[in-house]
Amino acid sequence: MSSYPSYPPNLTAEQLSYLITSFTDYSLSHGLIVRPAPTFIPTNPSNSLATPAPVTLWPSPFPRTHFEEARSLQPFCNLLYARVAADQSWLGDLSTSLSLVDDFISKLWAIHTRLKSENGYHHKYSLGLFRSDYMVHTSDSEFAPLGIRQVEFNTIASSFGALASKVSDLHRYLWRSGAYPPTADYINDLSLPRNEALERLAEGLAKAHEVYIQDVSPDAKYTLETAASVGPNSSYGIMFVIQDGERNAFDQRWLEYHLTQKYGIRVFRVTFEEIRKYTHHVRPNYELLFVPPHAFDGRKQQVYEISVVYYRAGYGPGDYPGQEEWNTRYFLEESRAIKCPTILTQLAGSKKVQQVLAEKKNLEKFMGNERGEEGIVERIFETFAAIYPMDESEAGLKARKLAFEEPHRFVLKPQREGGGNNIYKDKIPEFLRGLEEEKWQGYILMELIRPPEVENLVMRNGEMMQGKVVGELGVYGAVVWKDAEDGEPGDIDIVYNEEAGVLLRTKGSSSEEGGVAAGFGCVDSCVLVD
Numbered sequence: 001m002s003s004y005p006s007y008p009p010n011l012t013a014e015q016l017s018y019l020i021t022s023f024t025d026y027s028l029s030h031g032l033i034v035r036p037a038p039t040f041i042p043t044n045p046s047n048s049l050a051t052p053a054p055v056t057l058w059p060s061p062f063p064r065t066h067f068e069e070a071r072s073l074q075p076f077c078n079l080l081y082a083r084v085a086a087d088q089s090w091l092g093d094l095s096t097s098l099s100l101v102d103d104f105i106s107k108l109w110a111i112h113t114r115l116k117s118e119n120g121y122h123h124k125y126s127l128g129l130f131r132s133d134y135m136v137h138t139s140d141s142e143f144a145p146l147g148i149r150q151v152e153f154n155t156i157a158s159s160f161g162a163l164a165s166k167v168s169d170l171h172r173y174l175w176r177s178g179a180y181p182p183t184a185d186y187i188n189d190l191s192l193p194r195n196e197a198l199e200r201l202a203e204g205l206a207k208a209h210e211v212y213i214q215d216v217s218p219d220a221k222y223t224l225e226t227a228a229s230v231g232p233n234s235s236y237g238i239m240f241v242i243q244d245g246e247r248n249a250f251d252q253r254w255l256e257y258h259l260t261q262k263y264g265i266r267v268f269r270v271t272f273e274e275i276r277k278y279t280h281h282v283r284p285n286y287e288l289l290f291v292p293p294h295a296f297d298g299r300k301q302q303v304y305e306i307s308v309v310y311y312r313a314g315y316g317p318g319d320y321p322g323q324e325e326w327n328t329r330y331f332l333e334e335s336r337a338i339k340c341p342t343i344l345t346q347l348a349g350s351k352k353v354q355q356v357l358a359e360k361k362n363l364e365k366f367m368g369n370e371r372g373e374e375g376i377v378e379r380i381f382e383t384f385a386a387i388y389p390m391d392e393s394e395a396g397l398k399a400r401k402l403a404f405e406e407p408h409r410f411v412l413k414p415q416r417e418g419g420g421n422n423i424y425k426d427k428i429p430e431f432l433r434g435l436e437e438e439k440w441q442g443y444i445l446m447e448l449i450r451p452p453e454v455e456n457l458v459m460r461n462g463e464m465m466q467g468k469v470v471g472e473l474g475v476y477g478a479v480v481w482k483d484a485e486d487g488e489p490g491d492i493d494i495v496y497n498e499e500a501g502v503l504l505r506t507k508g509s510s511s512e513e514g515g516v517a518a519g520f521g522c523v524d525s526c527v528l529v530d
């Protein structure tokens, strides 16, 4: 299999039926599931019905060299974005100019400036659970992959790590159990890499938990190694900030189960509204205390000190319907708990930062002095597609022209996360015409990456769809760092910095967006091609 094979192999009716039964039962018995959409199952008593997550029946071919390059770059990408987040003045310049045209960025940035002018920050460490998303780029005429190009870098609520690990296990099981036919001999232990995203993301959270307790209570001599036995008596816990009615709850639950079972760490899933009701700070150090209503037996109330606030919500305006929610975010940001991410780290993940870093001199500013890592700037830079500002700079004026003259080559992106926000190709001119010109600078214009198409089958709600698909490889990173006092880049102390597994998301090749939760794509795994 030296290039993309004719894929997937043809099956007899009996083989296909056996494969689908094996696939579905494995998914259901291993929690590779999501809550069904209300339109799919109108009533869901006690929220007890679930459905297999949308997953490909076969792993999709992915070039091994590019897979390995993306993974080996991840610790450097972690470092890059941790440094950006620590450089308050650099990030401040970008955020203040964006604030003029983007209300969401403005409100995030206002939390930072208010904190600086009032009581200041109280956390010492930050946690990043990042995901750098790539597509393989091909040339116009050739199918041959040219390299990987970064689609975006996520610094908040990077999801699907747990389900991605389970899809990798599922595809390996289908091979090992003989549900894939022996003719598909290029699917084997060597071409199906084990994906440890679940374990590694949980380890990142656990590491931050350990760092927090060691900092606030050095005499306790707390370590993760001894924690498992102490677990149930511990007065510390991790808070997952979640959305009400989350359909992808099991992806989050798996992280919780791993934290509880392997490390003995308690996890609390709370919405913004519950945070308002059940948490408070202790002055002068602003420890965040959580008083769970379920932990009151009529006489005694258990209280937990929150070590880490892990956001699986809060990344878009929809999570902040009113000032109450913004006040809650401020309240959490002000606390001593380690945030994953902080407001500054969230802002570092904006599309604007990605565009600015795609100018080599800016990348060099943060990564130019990487001792012992010759050529790291070039290697990272190689993964960047062309991205232009839409402001009134020279590059911005060029982009404005391109957007009208050659829109089919581009995607226009606002400063938003979570899918469904971008404007593609020929819709760009009309969209821009409908928007006041002052607002254009809130967008970036990015060259479209051309991923290779492969054939695969997707199982969604029990139905099979076959067709041409394209994949997007996400590489997770987990990083814990000590924040710089004065915001100088390079001042941060890295405590933990690891690549943390992968996600392959696959979508129909005619669909522009690829989000799984947004209903455009599905979870896949890689079969590596040499």
Ligand code: ADP
Pocket (backbone or CB within 6 Å): 133, 151, 152, 385, 411, 413, 416, 417, 418, 419, 420, 421, 422, 446, 447, 448, 449, 450, 472, 512, 513, 514, 515
């Ligand atoms: P979001 O924050 O909403 O996830 P993304 O930048 O990841 O925004 O874009 C959403 C989707 O749009 C991606 O998953 C990908 O499928 C597609 N996309 C984004 N940028 C490009 C690009 N430059 N070339 C091709 N497809 C892209």
Ligand code: MG
Pocket (backbone or CB within 6 Å): 133, 152, 419
């Ligand atoms: Mg994305």
